[in-house]
Amino acid sequence: MWTSPTAGLAPGYAQANLVILPRDWAFDFLLFCQRNPRPCPLIAVTEAGSWQPPVSPKADLRTDLPKYRVWREGQLVDEPNSVSHLWRDDLVSFLIGCSFTFEADLLQAGVPVRHIELGRNVSMFRTNIPCVPAGRFSGPMVVSMRPLKPADAIRSVEISGRFAASHGAPVHIGFPDQIGIADLNRPDYGDAVPVHADELPVFWACGVTPQAALLEAKPPLAITHAPGCMFLTDLKG
Protein backbone atom coordinates (compact mmCIF):
# COMPACT_ATOMS: atom_id res chain seq x y z
CA MET A 1 0.00 0.00 0.00
CA TRP A 2 1.38 3.40 -1.07
CA THR A 3 1.11 5.89 1.84
CA SER A 4 3.40 8.75 0.66
CA PRO A 5 2.79 11.96 -1.32
CA THR A 6 2.02 11.35 -4.98
CA ALA A 7 4.08 14.13 -6.62
CA GLY A 8 5.85 12.69 -9.66
CA LEU A 9 3.81 9.47 -9.79
CA ALA A 10 2.06 8.41 -13.01
CA PRO A 11 3.56 11.20 -15.14
CA GLY A 12 1.18 12.35 -17.87
CA TYR A 13 -1.91 11.43 -15.87
CA ALA A 14 -4.01 13.99 -14.03
CA GLN A 15 -3.91 13.96 -10.25
CA ALA A 16 -6.83 15.28 -8.25
CA ASN A 17 -7.77 16.88 -4.95
CA LEU A 18 -10.52 14.96 -3.13
CA VAL A 19 -13.38 16.39 -1.08
CA ILE A 20 -16.11 14.12 0.31
CA LEU A 21 -19.23 15.63 1.89
CA PRO A 22 -22.67 14.45 3.00
CA ARG A 23 -25.41 14.78 0.40
CA ASP A 24 -27.12 17.70 2.15
CA TRP A 25 -23.91 19.77 1.81
CA ALA A 26 -23.17 18.64 -1.71
CA PHE A 27 -25.28 21.11 -3.67
CA ASP A 28 -23.73 24.12 -1.93
CA PHE A 29 -20.25 22.75 -2.56
CA LEU A 30 -20.94 21.87 -6.18
CA LEU A 31 -22.25 25.38 -6.71
CA PHE A 32 -19.15 26.81 -5.01
CA CYS A 33 -16.96 24.89 -7.47
CA GLN A 34 -19.11 25.93 -10.42
CA ARG A 35 -18.81 29.58 -9.42
CA ASN A 36 -15.05 29.41 -8.71
CA PRO A 37 -13.61 27.32 -11.54
CA ARG A 38 -10.04 28.62 -11.27
CA PRO A 39 -9.38 27.37 -7.71
CA CYS A 40 -11.94 24.53 -7.92
CA PRO A 41 -11.80 23.00 -11.41
CA LEU A 42 -14.13 20.01 -11.18
CA ILE A 43 -12.89 16.82 -12.81
CA ALA A 44 -15.68 14.55 -11.59
CA VAL A 45 -18.44 14.27 -9.00
CA THR A 46 -19.94 10.95 -7.89
CA GLU A 47 -23.55 10.06 -7.20
CA ALA A 48 -24.28 9.93 -3.46
CA GLY A 49 -22.92 6.72 -1.95
CA SER A 50 -20.72 5.78 -4.93
CA TRP A 51 -17.01 5.37 -4.42
CA GLN A 52 -16.34 4.91 -8.13
CA PRO A 53 -15.53 8.15 -9.96
CA PRO A 54 -16.73 8.28 -13.59
CA VAL A 55 -13.20 9.17 -14.74
CA SER A 56 -11.60 6.05 -13.20
CA PRO A 57 -14.26 3.33 -13.04
CA LYS A 58 -11.95 0.72 -11.52
CA ALA A 59 -10.91 2.97 -8.64
CA ASP A 60 -12.16 2.89 -5.07
CA LEU A 61 -12.13 6.38 -3.57
CA ARG A 62 -12.38 4.87 -0.05
CA THR A 63 -8.98 3.16 -0.23
CA ASP A 64 -6.98 4.33 -3.27
CA LEU A 65 -5.50 7.50 -1.84
CA PRO A 66 -2.28 7.16 0.22
CA LYS A 67 -3.66 9.16 3.10
CA TYR A 68 -6.90 10.94 4.01
CA ARG A 69 -7.93 13.63 6.44
CA VAL A 70 -11.17 13.40 8.37
CA TRP A 71 -12.80 16.63 9.56
CA ARG A 72 -15.72 17.01 11.98
CA GLU A 73 -17.27 20.46 12.44
CA GLY A 74 -14.15 21.93 10.81
CA GLN A 75 -11.71 20.15 13.16
CA LEU A 76 -9.12 17.65 11.91
CA VAL A 77 -9.79 14.43 13.85
CA ASP A 78 -7.91 11.69 11.97
CA GLU A 79 -5.42 10.92 9.16
CA PRO A 80 -6.24 7.35 8.11
CA ASN A 81 -4.97 5.39 5.06
CA SER A 82 -8.52 4.27 4.27
CA VAL A 83 -11.98 5.67 4.92
CA SER A 84 -13.94 2.44 4.33
CA HIS A 85 -14.97 2.40 7.97
CA LEU A 86 -16.51 5.88 7.62
CA TRP A 87 -18.43 5.22 4.40
CA ARG A 88 -22.10 6.14 4.23
CA ASP A 89 -24.70 6.00 1.49
CA ASP A 90 -25.10 9.77 1.50
CA LEU A 91 -21.45 10.69 0.81
CA VAL A 92 -20.67 12.59 -2.40
CA SER A 93 -17.08 12.74 -3.70
CA PHE A 94 -15.64 15.69 -5.59
CA LEU A 95 -12.44 15.38 -7.63
CA ILE A 96 -10.80 18.75 -8.22
CA GLY A 97 -7.90 19.45 -10.57
CA CYS A 98 -4.39 19.74 -9.17
CA SER A 99 -1.38 21.80 -10.15
CA PHE A 100 0.83 18.68 -10.18
CA THR A 101 -0.62 18.16 -13.64
CA PHE A 102 0.63 21.39 -15.21
CA GLU A 103 3.90 21.31 -13.27
CA ALA A 104 4.80 18.20 -15.25
CA ASP A 105 4.12 20.13 -18.44
CA LEU A 106 6.21 23.08 -17.26
CA LEU A 107 9.16 20.77 -16.55
CA GLN A 108 8.76 19.05 -19.90
CA ALA A 109 8.88 22.46 -21.61
CA GLY A 110 12.11 23.29 -19.79
CA VAL A 111 10.51 25.72 -17.31
CA PRO A 112 12.13 25.07 -13.91
CA VAL A 113 9.91 24.60 -10.86
CA ARG A 114 11.94 25.70 -7.86
CA HIS A 115 10.03 24.00 -5.04
CA ILE A 116 10.47 20.67 -6.86
CA GLU A 117 14.19 21.40 -7.35
CA LEU A 118 14.48 22.21 -3.64
CA GLY A 119 12.45 19.19 -2.58
CA ARG A 120 9.90 21.44 -0.83
CA ASN A 121 6.17 21.84 -0.90
CA VAL A 122 4.91 24.75 -3.02
CA SER A 123 4.33 28.08 -1.22
CA MET A 124 0.63 28.86 -0.76
CA PHE A 125 -1.00 32.09 0.41
CA ARG A 126 -4.45 33.31 1.39
CA THR A 127 -5.25 36.33 -0.78
CA ASN A 128 -7.64 39.27 -0.64
CA ILE A 129 -9.40 37.87 -3.73
CA PRO A 130 -12.81 36.69 -2.51
CA CYS A 131 -14.31 33.53 -3.92
CA VAL A 132 -17.88 33.87 -5.16
CA PRO A 133 -19.95 32.57 -2.21
CA ALA A 134 -22.35 29.66 -2.68
CA GLY A 135 -24.75 28.68 0.08
CA ARG A 136 -22.76 27.94 3.23
CA PHE A 137 -19.41 28.13 1.44
CA SER A 138 -17.31 31.25 1.09
CA GLY A 139 -13.76 32.40 1.71
CA PRO A 140 -10.66 33.86 0.11
CA MET A 141 -8.90 32.40 -2.88
CA VAL A 142 -5.74 30.55 -1.90
CA VAL A 143 -2.92 30.77 -4.45
CA SER A 144 0.29 28.86 -5.04
CA MET A 145 3.42 30.83 -6.00
CA ARG A 146 6.21 29.83 -8.38
CA PRO A 147 9.17 32.21 -8.95
CA LEU A 148 10.10 32.44 -12.63
CA LYS A 149 12.38 34.43 -14.89
CA PRO A 150 10.31 36.66 -17.22
CA ALA A 151 10.62 34.46 -20.32
CA ASP A 152 9.68 31.40 -18.27
CA ALA A 153 6.78 33.29 -16.69
CA ILE A 154 5.45 33.97 -20.18
CA ARG A 155 5.86 30.31 -21.16
CA SER A 156 4.15 29.24 -17.96
CA VAL A 157 1.08 31.33 -18.82
CA GLU A 158 0.88 29.75 -22.26
CA ILE A 159 1.34 26.22 -20.92
CA SER A 160 -0.87 26.35 -17.85
CA GLY A 161 -3.52 28.30 -19.75
CA ARG A 162 -4.18 25.16 -21.81
CA PHE A 163 -5.10 23.15 -18.71
CA ALA A 164 -8.34 24.61 -17.40
CA ALA A 165 -8.84 21.36 -15.44
CA SER A 166 -5.72 22.09 -13.38
CA HIS A 167 -6.34 25.76 -12.48
CA GLY A 168 -5.56 27.26 -15.90
CA ALA A 169 -3.45 30.39 -16.36
CA PRO A 170 -2.08 32.35 -13.40
CA VAL A 171 -4.39 34.75 -11.54
CA HIS A 172 -1.61 37.21 -10.75
CA ILE A 173 1.96 38.04 -11.62
CA GLY A 174 4.44 40.44 -10.12
CA PHE A 175 2.89 42.42 -7.23
CA PRO A 176 2.11 40.25 -4.15
CA ASP A 177 0.71 43.24 -2.21
CA GLN A 178 -1.96 43.78 -4.88
CA ILE A 179 -3.55 40.47 -3.86
CA GLY A 180 -3.08 40.88 -0.11
CA ILE A 181 0.19 38.99 0.37
CA ALA A 182 2.45 40.91 2.78
CA ASP A 183 5.52 38.65 2.85
CA LEU A 184 6.48 36.03 0.27
CA ASN A 185 8.81 34.44 2.82
CA ARG A 186 5.89 33.56 5.11
CA PRO A 187 3.45 31.35 3.22
CA ASP A 188 0.15 30.42 4.86
CA TYR A 189 0.53 26.81 3.67
CA GLY A 190 3.47 24.81 2.35
CA ASP A 191 7.09 25.88 2.47
CA ALA A 192 8.87 29.17 1.80
CA VAL A 193 10.51 29.25 -1.65
CA PRO A 194 13.01 32.02 -2.50
CA VAL A 195 12.26 34.54 -5.27
CA HIS A 196 15.44 35.92 -6.86
CA ALA A 197 15.86 39.57 -7.86
CA ASP A 198 15.60 38.79 -11.58
CA GLU A 199 12.39 36.77 -11.19
CA LEU A 200 8.69 37.46 -11.05
CA PRO A 201 6.47 35.72 -8.49
CA VAL A 202 3.70 34.02 -10.48
CA PHE A 203 0.48 33.06 -8.68
CA TRP A 204 -2.01 30.33 -9.59
CA ALA A 205 -5.39 29.60 -8.03
CA CYS A 206 -4.84 26.68 -5.68
CA GLY A 207 -6.75 23.53 -4.79
CA VAL A 208 -6.37 24.39 -1.10
CA THR A 209 -9.05 27.06 -1.67
CA PRO A 210 -11.98 24.64 -1.28
CA GLN A 211 -10.41 23.15 1.86
CA ALA A 212 -10.20 26.63 3.39
CA ALA A 213 -13.87 27.21 2.55
CA LEU A 214 -14.74 23.80 3.98
CA LEU A 215 -13.07 24.51 7.31
CA GLU A 216 -14.95 27.79 7.65
CA ALA A 217 -18.30 26.21 6.78
CA LYS A 218 -17.79 23.46 9.41
CA PRO A 219 -19.88 20.61 7.99
CA PRO A 220 -20.49 17.77 10.49
CA LEU A 221 -18.29 15.44 8.39
CA ALA A 222 -15.82 16.09 5.58
CA ILE A 223 -13.13 13.82 4.18
CA THR A 224 -10.28 15.16 2.06
CA HIS A 225 -6.96 13.90 0.75
CA ALA A 226 -4.01 14.56 3.09
CA PRO A 227 -1.67 17.28 1.74
CA GLY A 228 0.22 16.03 -1.29
CA CYS A 229 -1.50 12.62 -1.21
CA MET A 230 -3.67 13.04 -4.27
CA PHE A 231 -6.02 10.76 -6.20
CA LEU A 232 -4.39 9.45 -9.39
CA THR A 233 -6.95 9.50 -12.21
CA ASP A 234 -6.94 7.51 -15.45
CA LEU A 235 -7.15 10.81 -17.35
CA LYS A 236 -4.31 12.03 -19.51
CA GLY A 237 -3.29 15.33 -17.91
Next chain:
Amino acid sequence: MWTSPTAGLAPGYAQANLVILPRDWAFDFLLFCQRNPRPCPLIAVTEAGSWQPPVSPKADLRTDLPKYRVWREGQLVDEPNSVSHLWRDDLVSFLIGCSFTFEADLLQAGVPVRHIELGRNVSMFRTNIPCVPAGRFSGPMVVSMRPLKPADAIRSVEISGRFAASHGAPVHIGFPDQIGIADLNRPDYGDAVPVHADELPVFWACGVTPQAALLEAKPPLAITHAPGCMFLTDLKG
Protein backbone atom coordinates in the same frame (compact mmCIF):
# COMPACT_ATOMS: atom_id res chain seq x y z
CA MET B 1 -7.15 57.22 -52.14
CA TRP B 2 -6.50 56.43 -48.47
CA THR B 3 -3.19 58.00 -47.37
CA SER B 4 -3.45 57.76 -43.54
CA PRO B 5 -2.36 55.16 -40.98
CA THR B 6 -4.43 51.98 -41.08
CA ALA B 7 -4.86 51.28 -37.34
CA GLY B 8 -8.46 50.25 -36.72
CA LEU B 9 -9.31 49.68 -40.40
CA ALA B 10 -10.83 46.36 -41.54
CA PRO B 11 -11.25 44.96 -38.01
CA GLY B 12 -10.84 41.18 -37.89
CA TYR B 13 -8.50 41.14 -40.89
CA ALA B 14 -4.72 40.80 -40.58
CA GLN B 15 -2.61 43.81 -41.40
CA ALA B 16 0.94 43.38 -42.56
CA ASN B 17 4.33 45.07 -42.64
CA LEU B 18 5.75 45.31 -46.16
CA VAL B 19 9.38 44.92 -47.21
CA ILE B 20 10.36 44.92 -50.91
CA LEU B 21 13.91 44.00 -51.97
CA PRO B 22 15.77 43.13 -55.17
CA ARG B 23 15.95 39.42 -55.96
CA ASP B 24 19.67 39.14 -55.10
CA TRP B 25 18.92 40.31 -51.53
CA ALA B 26 15.78 38.22 -51.15
CA PHE B 27 17.31 34.92 -50.06
CA ASP B 28 19.25 36.55 -47.20
CA PHE B 29 16.14 38.38 -46.04
CA LEU B 30 13.91 35.33 -46.32
CA LEU B 31 16.41 33.39 -44.25
CA PHE B 32 16.54 36.22 -41.70
CA CYS B 33 12.75 35.99 -41.32
CA GLN B 34 12.85 32.21 -41.12
CA ARG B 35 15.43 32.38 -38.33
CA ASN B 36 13.67 35.16 -36.42
CA PRO B 37 9.98 34.25 -36.53
CA ARG B 38 8.92 36.25 -33.45
CA PRO B 39 9.91 39.69 -34.83
CA CYS B 40 9.50 38.64 -38.51
CA PRO B 41 6.47 36.33 -38.84
CA LEU B 42 6.12 35.82 -42.57
CA ILE B 43 2.58 35.95 -43.94
CA ALA B 44 3.48 35.76 -47.61
CA VAL B 45 6.33 36.24 -50.06
CA THR B 46 5.84 36.97 -53.76
CA GLU B 47 7.72 35.61 -56.75
CA ALA B 48 10.22 38.13 -58.14
CA GLY B 49 8.41 40.82 -60.14
CA SER B 50 4.92 39.96 -58.90
CA TRP B 51 2.89 42.61 -57.12
CA GLN B 52 0.10 40.19 -56.25
CA PRO B 53 0.52 38.54 -52.83
CA PRO B 54 -0.85 34.98 -52.64
CA VAL B 55 -2.95 35.93 -49.60
CA SER B 56 -4.79 38.75 -51.39
CA PRO B 57 -4.82 37.94 -55.09
CA LYS B 58 -6.80 41.03 -56.10
CA ALA B 59 -4.36 43.38 -54.39
CA ASP B 60 -1.63 45.48 -56.01
CA LEU B 61 1.30 45.90 -53.65
CA ARG B 62 2.57 48.83 -55.75
CA THR B 63 -0.45 51.03 -55.02
CA ASP B 64 -2.62 49.58 -52.25
CA LEU B 65 -0.73 50.89 -49.24
CA PRO B 66 -1.52 54.43 -48.08
CA LYS B 67 2.12 55.45 -48.00
CA TYR B 68 5.51 53.89 -48.75
CA ARG B 69 9.09 54.59 -47.82
CA VAL B 70 11.88 54.27 -50.37
CA TRP B 71 15.38 53.53 -49.10
CA ARG B 72 18.62 53.64 -51.11
CA GLU B 73 21.80 52.34 -49.45
CA GLY B 74 20.02 52.55 -46.09
CA GLN B 75 18.96 56.21 -46.56
CA LEU B 76 15.31 57.29 -46.66
CA VAL B 77 14.88 59.10 -49.99
CA ASP B 78 11.11 59.36 -50.56
CA GLU B 79 7.64 58.78 -49.05
CA PRO B 80 5.37 58.27 -52.05
CA ASN B 81 1.74 57.06 -52.12
CA SER B 82 2.56 54.61 -54.89
CA VAL B 83 5.69 52.79 -56.03
CA SER B 84 4.51 51.89 -59.54
CA HIS B 85 7.16 54.16 -61.02
CA LEU B 86 9.90 52.22 -59.17
CA TRP B 87 8.69 48.74 -60.10
CA ARG B 88 11.19 46.26 -61.51
CA ASP B 89 10.97 42.62 -62.58
CA ASP B 90 13.42 41.57 -59.87
CA LEU B 91 11.56 42.95 -56.85
CA VAL B 92 10.41 40.47 -54.18
CA SER B 93 7.76 41.51 -51.64
CA PHE B 94 7.61 40.23 -48.08
CA LEU B 95 4.48 40.58 -45.97
CA ILE B 96 5.23 40.34 -42.25
CA GLY B 97 2.66 40.03 -39.46
CA CYS B 98 1.71 43.12 -37.49
CA SER B 99 0.70 43.69 -33.89
CA PHE B 100 -2.40 45.63 -34.97
CA THR B 101 -3.91 42.19 -35.44
CA PHE B 102 -3.62 41.01 -31.87
CA GLU B 103 -4.34 44.45 -30.44
CA ALA B 104 -7.84 44.12 -31.89
CA ASP B 105 -8.16 40.81 -30.05
CA LEU B 106 -6.89 42.35 -26.80
CA LEU B 107 -9.48 45.12 -27.03
CA GLN B 108 -12.24 42.64 -27.83
CA ALA B 109 -11.25 40.67 -24.71
CA GLY B 110 -11.49 43.82 -22.60
CA VAL B 111 -7.73 44.28 -22.22
CA PRO B 112 -7.04 48.02 -22.56
CA VAL B 113 -4.30 49.18 -24.93
CA ARG B 114 -3.03 52.50 -23.59
CA HIS B 115 -1.35 53.91 -26.68
CA ILE B 116 -4.62 53.47 -28.57
CA GLU B 117 -6.54 55.13 -25.71
CA LEU B 118 -4.07 58.03 -25.78
CA GLY B 119 -4.11 58.29 -29.58
CA ARG B 120 -0.35 57.68 -29.72
CA ASN B 121 1.93 55.32 -31.57
CA VAL B 122 3.11 52.31 -29.56
CA SER B 123 6.47 52.66 -27.75
CA MET B 124 9.25 50.68 -29.43
CA PHE B 125 12.75 49.95 -28.15
CA ARG B 126 15.96 48.42 -29.47
CA THR B 127 16.94 45.62 -27.09
CA ASN B 128 20.10 43.69 -26.24
CA ILE B 129 18.45 40.54 -27.65
CA PRO B 130 20.35 39.75 -30.86
CA CYS B 131 18.48 38.45 -33.88
CA VAL B 132 19.95 35.33 -35.43
CA PRO B 133 22.04 36.70 -38.34
CA ALA B 134 21.37 35.55 -41.90
CA GLY B 135 23.72 36.52 -44.73
CA ARG B 136 24.00 40.31 -44.84
CA PHE B 137 21.20 40.83 -42.29
CA SER B 138 21.70 41.11 -38.54
CA GLY B 139 20.75 43.41 -35.70
CA PRO B 140 19.00 43.67 -32.38
CA MET B 141 15.40 42.67 -31.79
CA VAL B 142 13.12 45.68 -31.58
CA VAL B 143 10.20 45.30 -29.17
CA SER B 144 6.94 47.14 -28.63
CA MET B 145 5.82 47.82 -25.05
CA ARG B 146 2.31 47.83 -23.62
CA PRO B 147 1.75 48.63 -19.92
CA LEU B 148 -0.78 46.26 -18.35
CA LYS B 149 -2.17 45.42 -14.93
CA PRO B 150 -1.06 41.92 -13.88
CA ALA B 151 -4.34 40.14 -14.68
CA ASP B 152 -4.45 41.85 -18.08
CA ALA B 153 -0.80 40.96 -18.68
CA ILE B 154 -1.69 37.29 -18.13
CA ARG B 155 -4.67 37.56 -20.51
CA SER B 156 -2.48 39.28 -23.08
CA VAL B 157 -0.04 36.35 -23.05
CA GLU B 158 -2.88 33.89 -23.60
CA ILE B 159 -4.45 35.95 -26.37
CA SER B 160 -1.34 37.02 -28.29
CA GLY B 161 0.18 33.55 -27.90
CA ARG B 162 -2.52 32.24 -30.24
CA PHE B 163 -1.40 34.51 -33.05
CA ALA B 164 2.03 33.35 -34.14
CA ALA B 165 1.52 35.26 -37.40
CA SER B 166 1.40 38.53 -35.49
CA HIS B 167 4.44 38.11 -33.22
CA GLY B 168 2.94 35.55 -30.79
CA ALA B 169 3.36 35.78 -27.02
CA PRO B 170 5.49 38.49 -25.37
CA VAL B 171 9.26 38.07 -25.31
CA HIS B 172 9.65 39.78 -21.93
CA ILE B 173 7.67 41.05 -19.00
CA GLY B 174 8.59 43.14 -16.02
CA PHE B 175 12.29 44.07 -16.07
CA PRO B 176 13.23 46.46 -18.94
CA ASP B 177 16.90 46.50 -17.89
CA GLN B 178 17.15 42.75 -18.41
CA ILE B 179 16.66 43.31 -22.16
CA GLY B 180 18.83 46.42 -22.40
CA ILE B 181 16.18 49.13 -22.07
CA ALA B 182 17.46 51.93 -19.83
CA ASP B 183 14.47 54.28 -19.79
CA LEU B 184 10.87 53.40 -20.66
CA ASN B 185 10.13 57.10 -21.12
CA ARG B 186 12.55 57.36 -24.04
CA PRO B 187 11.48 54.92 -26.76
CA ASP B 188 13.70 54.46 -29.80
CA TYR B 189 10.67 54.51 -32.10
CA GLY B 190 7.08 55.64 -31.63
CA ASP B 191 5.76 57.64 -28.68
CA ALA B 192 6.35 57.47 -24.93
CA VAL B 193 3.48 55.72 -23.12
CA PRO B 194 3.25 55.96 -19.31
CA VAL B 195 3.56 52.82 -17.16
CA HIS B 196 1.68 53.16 -13.85
CA ALA B 197 3.04 51.85 -10.54
CA ASP B 198 0.55 48.97 -10.43
CA GLU B 199 1.37 47.81 -13.97
CA LEU B 200 3.92 45.58 -15.65
CA PRO B 201 5.61 46.63 -18.89
CA VAL B 202 4.96 43.82 -21.37
CA PHE B 203 7.21 43.52 -24.43
CA TRP B 204 6.46 41.93 -27.78
CA ALA B 205 8.80 41.31 -30.69
CA CYS B 206 8.12 44.09 -33.18
CA GLY B 207 7.82 44.32 -36.95
CA VAL B 208 10.26 47.25 -36.92
CA THR B 209 13.02 44.68 -36.29
CA PRO B 210 13.43 43.80 -40.00
CA GLN B 211 13.48 47.50 -40.92
CA ALA B 212 16.33 48.06 -38.45
CA ALA B 213 18.22 45.13 -39.97
CA LEU B 214 17.52 46.49 -43.47
CA LEU B 215 18.94 49.90 -42.69
CA GLU B 216 22.13 48.36 -41.34
CA ALA B 217 22.55 46.07 -44.34
CA LYS B 218 22.15 49.02 -46.76
CA PRO B 219 20.78 47.29 -49.87
CA PRO B 220 20.87 49.53 -52.98
CA LEU B 221 17.05 49.68 -53.01
CA ALA B 222 14.44 48.78 -50.42
CA ILE B 223 10.78 49.75 -50.26
CA THR B 224 8.76 49.47 -47.06
CA HIS B 225 5.40 50.65 -45.77
CA ALA B 226 5.53 54.05 -44.03
CA PRO B 227 5.08 53.77 -40.23
CA GLY B 228 1.53 52.77 -39.39
CA CYS B 229 0.48 52.59 -43.07
CA MET B 230 0.16 48.82 -43.34
CA PHE B 231 -1.01 46.45 -46.05
CA LEU B 232 -4.55 45.19 -45.38
CA THR B 233 -4.74 41.50 -46.20
CA ASP B 234 -7.79 39.39 -47.01
CA LEU B 235 -6.81 37.05 -44.15
CA LYS B 236 -8.93 36.76 -41.03
CA GLY B 237 -6.60 37.88 -38.22
